[in-house]
Amino acid sequence: MADLLQGTLDLLILKALALEPMHGWGIAVRIQQLSKDALQVQQGSLYPALYRLEAKKLIAASWDTSDNNRKAKYYSLTRAGKKQLETELESWKKLSAAIRLVLEAR
Numbered sequence: 001m002a003d004l005l006q007g008t009l010d011l012l013i014l015k016a017l018a019l020e021p022m023h024g025w026g027i028a029v030r031i032q033q034l035s036k037d038a039l040q041v042q043q044g045s046l047y048p049a050l051y052r053l054e055a056k057k058l059i060a061a062s063w064d065t066s067d068n069n070r071k072a073k074y075y076s077l078t079r080a081g082k083k084q085l086e087t088e089l090e091s092w093k094k095l096s097a098a099i100r101l102v103l104e105a106r
Helices: 008-019 024-034 043-055 079-103
Strands: 059-065 071-077
Touching: 008 024, 008 043, 008 059, 008 071, 008 079, 024 043, 024 071, 043 059, 043 071, 071 079
Parallel strands: none
Antiparallel strands: 059 071
């Protein structure tokens, strides 16, 4: 996996959960799928980020049964998480546009 800027993993998690509530493994798979295998989130990074987002009340967690009939913790965006996602997406767009300007300078 390419190194992510600090805070980028949080943004990716929030975006994945904006699509639908899912368990941790599902979040990692969704990020990998959406990035066309360019990003692979390791459990050692994913779960601390999930706990951090839950502590900030940006996501909520509840236990449910997964597709393979196992008990799993499912995460969903809170109202605060949706607002944070919008804010972070706007910041990301500005930052990536500025970086593009520098990298494409001649």
